[in-house]
Amino acid sequence: MRHILIVGAGQSGLQLALGLQSQGYELTLMSNRTADEIRGGRVMSTQCMFRTALDHERDLGLNFWEERAPRIEGLGISVAGPSTPGGHPRVIDWVGRLDGHAQSVDQRIKMAGWMETFEQRGGQVVIHGAAVSDLDVLVRKYDLVLVAAGKGELVSLFGRDTARSPYDTPRRALAVAYVHGLDPRPEHPDVEAVRCNLVPGVGEFFVMPALTTTGRADILFWEAVPGGPADAFQDITDPSEHLERVLELMEHFTPWEYARATKVELTDAGCTLSGRYAPTVRHPIGRLPGGGLVLGVADVVVANDPITGQGSNSAAKCAAVYLESILERGDRPFDEEWMRTTFDRYWESARHVTKWTNTMLAPPPEHIVHLLDAGSAFPAVAHRIANGFDDPSDFENFFYEPEKAAAYLEEVREEAEAAEAAEAEAEADDVAGDEAEVEADDRAHEVVRSFR
Numbered sequence: 291m292r293h294i295l296i297v298g299a300g301q302s303g304l305q306l307a308l309g310l311q312s313q314g315y316e317l318t319l320m321s322n323r324t325a326d327e328i329r330g331g332r333v334m335s336t337q338c339m340f341r342t343a344l345d346h347e348r349d350l351g352l353n354f355w356e357e358r359a360p361r362i363e364g365l366g367i368s369v370a371g372p373s374t375p376g377g378h379p380r381v382i383d384w385v386g387r388l389d390g391h392a393q394s395v396d397q398r399i400k401m402a403g404w405m406e407t408f409e410q411r412g413g414q415v416v417i418h419g420a421a422v423s424d425l426d427v428l429v430r431k432y433d434l435v436l437v438a439a440g441k442g443e444l445v446s447l448f449g450r451d452t453a454r455s456p457y458d459t460p461r462r463a464l465a466v467a468y469v470h471g472l473d474p475r476p477e478h479p480d481v482e483a484v485r486c487n488l489v490p491g492v493g494e495f496f497v498m499p500a501l502t503t504t505g506r507a508d509i510l511f512w513e514a515v516p517g518g519p520a521d522a523f524q525d526i527t528d529p530s531e532h533l534e535r536v537l538e539l540m541e542h543f544t545p546w547e548y549a550r551a552t553k554v555e556l557t558d559a560g561c562t563l564s565g566r567y568a569p570t571v572r573h574p575i576g577r578l579p580g581g582g583l584v585l586g587v588a589d590v591v592v593a594n595d596p597i598t599g600q601g602s603n604s605a606a607k608c609a610a611v612y613l614e615s616i617l618e619r620g621d622r623p624f625d626e627e628w629m630r631t632t633f634d635r636y637w638e639s640a641r642h643v644t645k646w647t648n649t650m651l652a653p654p655p656e657h658i659v660h661l662l663d664a665g666s667a668f669p670a671v672a673h674r675i676a677n678g679f680d681d682p683s684d685f686e687n688f689f690y691e692p693e694k695a696a697a698y699l700e701e702v703r704e705e706a707e708a709a710e711a712a713e714a715e716a717e718a719d720d721v722a723g724d725e726a727e728v729e730a731d732d733r734a735h736e737v738v739r740s741f742r
Contacts, residue, residue: 298438301605302588340680341390343606360499364483386676429582447576454571468561473550574633
């Protein structure tokens, strides 16, 4: 039986641990907090997961909260126009339907529940904040050591990949608040949707339905341009003051969202979060002082900004790739070549996320603005952009290059015009059919009268 150590009890670490455990591997999970400490602590993320990532959980039977969490059926984009005396009006506004529903489950619930499940199934949990010196000893006792803790000293083992990391400073300042009492969007009151609000020069504001420790909630999430007017949370430690600042910014920059938030209240004492970090891709293999090797997992080696909502999705996809690669390896050693190949398999999907995320962190070029605007007129465009959140690789086909975007929009317009023409022809046929039916009835009546 192979012995594996996973350091870190987040989405990727726990999903991978439970997956390997179900296949008969002997697992040790190292976490710096107990399940109860996680459950009673501060929120860790916004974690909206789309269909593919949710399917990885379903495949392992880990979708414990699927019936309780809100079913997110759509994803909407709104763009604020220039400031007016009445605030910032919307110049773009649409919602696209998702092919498969998304969900957001507070990681305090999920990680605590998964950790308890792992222990109940016989897994060993060690509560200890691992240091490099610890791994230098432990790497000799296990067939494989995986580092899935994206913060702290261990990240220093993995050098920055400069070729894949265009930014070396934070591109957004993040501020999150979980709330109860948010009203639905009046234009789509029956559609649970993630709302992405873009405020040029200021940042982005997201709203998403979620399940938290106190039940159904909504997450309010500012991504502020550093040094800009929404970068206003650095010195705030009081949760109530944090929410007050979130609402002030909403009222000024996204009044259509603020209008439904006038009665909100915080869900619990630990439901706010703020911070910033530079999006970074790191080399996947860490070399310990004693020569041992460890493999980085998920955001340890690919840490994207949350602007595209891909963190938990990428973590789930990474865990699925690593699980498959470990199972395929059988009894052969987990050597450096295997580690590099395993990461490369993950990078095949992660590279699309990184490219898309880094694109959205920069001011959008004209052709992307045209694409976003087209979502209002053409549901097919809204649908495609919305479902790109589940499969970012599709953006390669129409999003990044002006020529591809123009060709795609022309194709959409032609299809829409053809559909309108077909509809008009069908309506004309219906009118002609009605007239023919009346004429036939008249003739029938004449025949009947002729026999009288």
